[in-house]
Amino acid sequence: xxxxxxxxxxxxxxxxVTAEVAPHHTLIEVLRDGFGLYGARESCGQGLCGCCxxxxxxxxxxxxxxxAVFADGAELVTVEHLAAGGELDPVQEAFxxxxxxxxxxxxxxxxxxxxxLLDEHPDPSDDxxxxxxxxxxxxxxxxxxxxxxxKLAARKRGSV
Amino acid sequence: xxxxxxxxxxxxGRSLPRVEARAKVTGTAEYIHNFRxxxxxxxxxxxxxxxxxRIRHIDTSAAAAIPGVYAIVTGEDIRKIIPDPYYGPxxxxxxxxxxxxVRFVGEPxxxxxxxxxxxxxxxxxxxxxEYDELPAVYDEVEAxxxxxxxxxxxxxxxxxADLKHLVGRRQTNVALDFHLRRGDxxxxxxxxxxxxxxxxxxQQVMHTPLExxxxxxxxxxxxxTIHTASQNPSFVRVEIARLLGLKENRVRVRTAFLGGGFxxxxxxxxxxxxxxxxxxxxxxxxxxxxxEEQFFTITRHPCTFRIxxxxxxxxxxxxxxxxxxxxxxxxxxxxPRVAQKSGFAAAGPYDIANVHIDSFETYTNRPxxxxxxxxxxxxxxxxxxxxxxxxxxxxxxxxxEFRRRNLLRDGRPQATGTVMxxxxxxxxxxxxxxxxxxxxxxxxxxxxxxxxxxIAIGFKAxxxxxxxxxxxxxxxDGSCTLYCGTVDMGQGSTTAMAQIAADCLxxxxxxxxxxxxxxxxxxYDMGTLGSRSTYHMGLAIQRAAADAKAKLxxxxxxxxxxxxxxxxxxxxxxxxxxxQAGNIIGxxxxxxxxxxxxxxxxxxxxxTPYWMSAATGCEVEVDTETGRFRILRLVNVADCGTAINxxxxxxxxxxxxxxxxxxxxxxxxxFTDGQLRNPSFAEYKIxxxxxxxxxxxxxxxxxxxxxxxxxxxxVGESGTYAVSPAIxxxxxxxxxxxxxxxxxxxxxxxxxxxxxxxxxxxxx
Numbered sequence: 001x002x003x004x005x006x007x008x009x010x011x012x013x014x015x016x017v018t019a020e021v022a023p024h025h026t027l028i029e030v031l032r033d034g035f036g037l038y039g040a041r042e043s044c045g046q047g048l049c050g051c052c053x054x055x056x057x058x059x060x061x062x063x064x065x066x067x068a069v070f071a072d073g074a075e076l077v078t079v080e081h082l083a084a085g086g087e088l089d090p091v092q093e094a095f096x097x098x099x100x101x102x103x104x105x106x107x108x109x110x111x112x113x114x115x116x117l118l119d120e121h122p123d124p125s126d127d128x129x130x131x132x133x134x135x136x137x138x139x140x141x142x143x144x145x146x147x148x149x150x151k152l153a154a155r156k157r158g159s160v
Numbered sequence: 161x162x163x164x165x166x167x168x169x170x171x172x173g174r175s176l177p178r179v180e181a182r183a184k185v186t187g188t189a190e191y192i193h194n195f196r197x198x199x200x201x202x203x204x205x206x207x208x209x210x211x212x213x214r215i216r217h218i219d220t221s222a223a224a225a226i227p228g229v230y231a232i233v234t235g236e237d238i239r240k241i242i243p244d245p246y247y248g249p250x251x252x253x254x255x256x257x258x259x260x261x262v263r264f265v266g267e268p269x270x271x272x273x274x275x276x277x278x279x280x281x282x283x284x285x286x287x288x289x290e291y292d293e294l295p296a297v298y299d300e301v302e303a304x305x306x307x308x309x310x311x312x313x314x315x316x317x318x319x320x321a322d323l324k325h326l327v328g329r330r331q332t333n334v335a336l337d338f339h340l341r342r343g344d345x346x347x348x349x350x351x352x353x354x355x356x357x358x359x360x361x362x363q364q365v366m367h368t369p370l371e372x373x374x375x376x377x378x379x380x381x382x383x384x385t386i387h388t389a390s391q392n393p394s395f396v397r398v399e400i401a402r403l404l405g406l407k408e409n410r411v412r413v414r415t416a417f418l419g420g421g422f423x424x425x426x427x428x429x430x431x432x433x434x435x436x437x438x439x440x441x442x443x444x445x446x447x448x449x450x451x452e453e454q455f456f457t458i459t460r461h462p463c464t465f466r467i468x469x470x471x472x473x474x475x476x477x478x479x480x481x482x483x484x485x486x487x488x489x490x491x492x493x494x495x496p497r498v499a500q501k502s503g504f505a506a507a508g509p510y511d512i513a514n515v516h517i518d519s520f521e522t523y524t525n526r527p528x529x530x531x532x533x534x535x536x537x538x539x540x541x542x543x544x545x546x547x548x549x550x551x552x553x554x555x556x557x558x559x560x561e562f563r564r565r566n567l568l569r570d571g572r573p574q575a576t577g578t579v580m581x582x583x584x585x586x587x588x589x590x591x592x593x594x595x596x597x598x599x600x601x602x603x604x605x606x607x608x609x610x611x612x613x614x615i616a617i618g619f620k621a622x623x624x625x626x627x628x629x630x631x632x633x634x635x636x637d638g639s640c641t642l643y644c645g646t647v648d649m650g651q652g653s654t655t656a657m658a659q660i661a662a663d664c665l666x667x668x669x670x671x672x673x674x675x676x677x678x679x680x681x682x683x684y685d686m687g688t689l690g691s692r693s694t695y696h697m698g699l700a701i702q703r704a705a706a707d708a709k710a711k712l713x714x715x716x717x718x719x720x721x722x723x724x725x726x727x728x729x730x731x732x733x734x735x736x737x738x739x740q741a742g743n744i745i746g747x748x749x750x751x752x753x754x755x756x757x758x759x760x761x762x763x764x765x766x767x768t769p770y771w772m773s774a775a776t777g778c779e780v781e782v783d784t785e786t787g788r789f790r791i792l793r794l795v796n797v798a799d800c801g802t803a804i805n806x807x808x809x810x811x812x813x814x815x816x817x818x819x820x821x822x823x824x825x826x827x828x829x830x831f832t833d834g835q836l837r838n839p840s841f842a843e844y845k846i847x848x849x850x851x852x853x854x855x856x857x858x859x860x861x862x863x864x865x866x867x868x869x870x871x872x873x874x875v876g877e878s879g880t881y882a883v884s885p886a887i888x889x890x891x892x893x894x895x896x897x898x899x900x901x902x903x904x905x906x907x908x909x910x911x912x913x914x915x916x917x918x919x920x921x922x923x924x
Contacts (some may be wrong), residue, residue: 003880010490024278027634034171034192038188038194038850039186039187039188040187041191041193041194041370041371041373042369042417043371043419043451044370044451044840045450045451045452046639046840046841046842048450048840048841048842049370049451049841050369066443078187080186080187080188080189083185083186085649088182088185088186092185092186094179095185096182096185097177099175099177099178099807099808099811101178101181101184101185101650102326102650102651102652102811102812102815103192103369103371103417103418103420103421103649103650104180104183104184104185104189104417104419104650105193105369105371105419105420106419107184107185107371108185108186108187111185112477130849130850133849134849134850136848136849137841137846137848138370138849139367139368139370139420139422139819139846140650140783140815141367141419141815141816141817141818141819141821141847142488142809142811142814142815142848143818143847143848143852143856144852144856145811146541146849147564147849
């Protein structure tokens with residue numbers, strides 16, 4: 001590809017970074033190929049399954065569709081950041097305790113969307129849970145346990 | 161050895177979190193999806209655009225001229241290094257890349273290789289192929305008599321005795337015909353009080369694992385290593401060794417966690433292709449499919465099932481005739497096993513004296529079909545449980561009572577003649593009925609919105625006979641490593657196997673390290689399929705642990721340690737070697753007894769080591785003005801013997817329910833003239849969190865499987881069996897119409913309602 005590349009600068013998991021990106025490069029390619037971050041995964045390639053979810057300025061985006069150049073200046077958080085200090089995030093703890101995953105391929109996306117949900121609605125209703133997680137698919141069908149995990153995470157966050 | 165002699169030390173039955181839980185929530189669990197090697201090339205596939213045709217010419221020049229393209233590879237290029245490049249578990253019918261002919265839209269024809277995936281993709285699009293189109297066949301019933309033949313000559317792999325008679329057969333699309341004959345159905349039909357006959361159909365659906373199919377290969381010094389998202393690495397090794405003319409020990413196949421499998425990642429998928437590509441390119445090669453491409457790789461069989469029953473006036477089924485047509489698509493994959501292993505249970509879990517079954521696996525010009533969570537069983541249960549419900553309603557019998565009257569009981573022969581043992585069908589049925597509140601009054605709705613309830617029950621035999629081998633390794637500090645070829649694709653096998661090993665050894669399950677399948681180190685296992693691993697691998701692990709314990713006892717005796725001293729393992733090693741050193745290796749293997757069914761009558765007294773059963777109860781609300789329906793409650797009850805990890809079993813049960821809910825009301829591959837119209841999540845909808853019934857429950861019936869490890873057996877598929885007919889039966893109960901072809905859509909319900917009202921809608 002001879003497309004002109006440009007340098008972008010953004011905050012990745014709390015650190016300032018730069019990357020050389022071509023106009024067609026997606027965010028997930030840059031995270032994978034440039035930074036060795038594999039927690040976001042490309043599955044449907046259409047922004048419909050949520051496996052590639054990352055938080056951009058606090059909001060979940062599909063990194064398989066999001067062009068990397070648009071991340072210039074943004075603050076980016078991937079699942080790898082949540083337990084960066086060695087301590088699991090309450091959302092991660094809750095997913096383990098509720099048994100809210102099977103194959104685990106979709107789990108980072110669900111965990112990040114749950115984090116966004118609880119940041120915006122610390123005590124979410126069932127409808128809010130379904131609304132926020134409607135863009136994440138779990139082919140193993142672990143939805144009942146995921147709902148349980150979200151409620152457990154809300155309680156954990158509320159009590160600290 | 162008496163396998164039930166183990167007394168549990170409390171590790172089995174614990175609902176501990178999955179041992180890999182932390183890795184999965186932090187995004188660090190290993191999947192082949194993320195695997196890469198230095199110097200690796202990416203392969204992108206150019207696929208057939210016609211359903212059936214002879215390849216006239218492949219023009220690769222424009223693609224090869226794109227800067228950055230390493231090579232363009234066609235079937236003929238592969239034939240130069242692998243003279244007979246056809247693979248498959250039942251038939252050697254599938255070329256690594258199309259040769260001479262294409263047999264379905266989407267079949268791989270050529271591959272573009274480049275270091276940059278975007279360049280490879282552009283190059284794959286620049287390959288042009290000319291075809292001479294041939295007449296095609298798409299329907300499984302038409303395929304039996306059609307004169308369009310998908311294959312010029314049949315090539316059974318030689319592994320299965322019941323396919324030998326098909327060697328060299330021409331002018332047929334039938335890849336297996338299974339027959340079962342018990343008693344005299346025709347005499348019974350002639351004399352019966354009532355005879356009922358129906359036809360039911362299921363649609364083509366796909367596993368859509370969220371980790372799409374992926375394989376990476378590298379070759380050096382006469383050996384090949386394949387890193388692949390595979391459910392049966394041992395099979396891949398044997399098949400690749402056969403294709404390359406190598407000994408097994410020159411082929412290494414390793415896996416990691418699978419991002420879902422559901423039967424899709426079995427046998428050869430991309431493994432032969434990446435192997436051929438790496439041998440041609442002399443560089444490591446990775447092929448990762450897109451979600452769209454998965455639909456052109458493997459699917460669940462569409463099925464047409466004609467079923468006919470003789471019933472006495474007091475509601476006893478005395479004869480049943482089943483004609484089952486499985487649509488196997490262009491390549492057989494494991495389809496012939498589906499037609500046979502499911503075929504013999506096509507009459508359902510009922511005690512019927514006279515049974516006649518013909519089950520056919522057919523070739524058509526569609527994407528291939530293989531195993532998908534149930535191995536043909538959900539298609540059968542859809543038919544026989546819809547049929548059973550219709551009979552009960554026609555005879556004004558309570559549907560649960562009608563089933564109760566006819567259910568197979570332990571000690572009675574199933575249609576093959578194999579006596580049922582440890583199959584608590586009655587308990588499963590009663591529990592599902594009680595859970596849904598069967599027989600109790602409920603709100604049947606008001607105005608245009610009506611409510612109804614439905615129930616269904618299904619069963620399945622294990623795939624037999626198959627072997628598993630395990631190794632338990634105790635190290636100098638006493639820690640335990642388990643080498644086990646069972647692949648964890650989300651079912652929780654890593655945890656369950658650690659629990660079984662730990663229980664036998666009297667240690668904590670969390671301390672056991674389980675080595676993921678890698679044929680260089682893990683011993684043979686037939687495959688992670690057919691809900692076989694807990695039973696077969698579980699028994700192999702029990703035996704390996706017993707072997708290790710016997711060797712520990714021998715070591716203690718050798719060291720003069722008095723019996724019953726209970727010295728820590730590390731101390732035994734220290735006394736033996738004078739340091740933290742040494743190993744004790746315990747090995748174990750298991751293969752059940754089995755007797756092949758008689759080729760004419762399908763009779764055998766040893767069809768399976770165990771039976772699995774599940775029943776579903778459903779409550780539904782139907783809007784009679786639109787046909788829209790809402791599932792209010794779905795309860796799935798299964799028997800798994802002893803639950804090794806009850807929490808994981810329940811999650812599997814509700815998960816399988818959700819998956820089969822998708823196959824019942826949302827999913828369906830739609831074709832026009834062999835062209836798939838909806839190969840993406842935008843148009844092929846799988847269940848999301850908003851699609852969950854208001855109440856979704858999974859329940860285990862406590863039982864004990866004789867011969868199983870700690871009384872356990874498999875449960876991975878059970879939750880899929882009875883969901884579809886339970887929903888159809890509930891809709892019938894609510895509004896009196898019957899949907900006989902999956903998926904059940906609002907449009908179909910509305911059309912049926914209009915037809916029942918004598919005011920049918922015009923066809924499109």
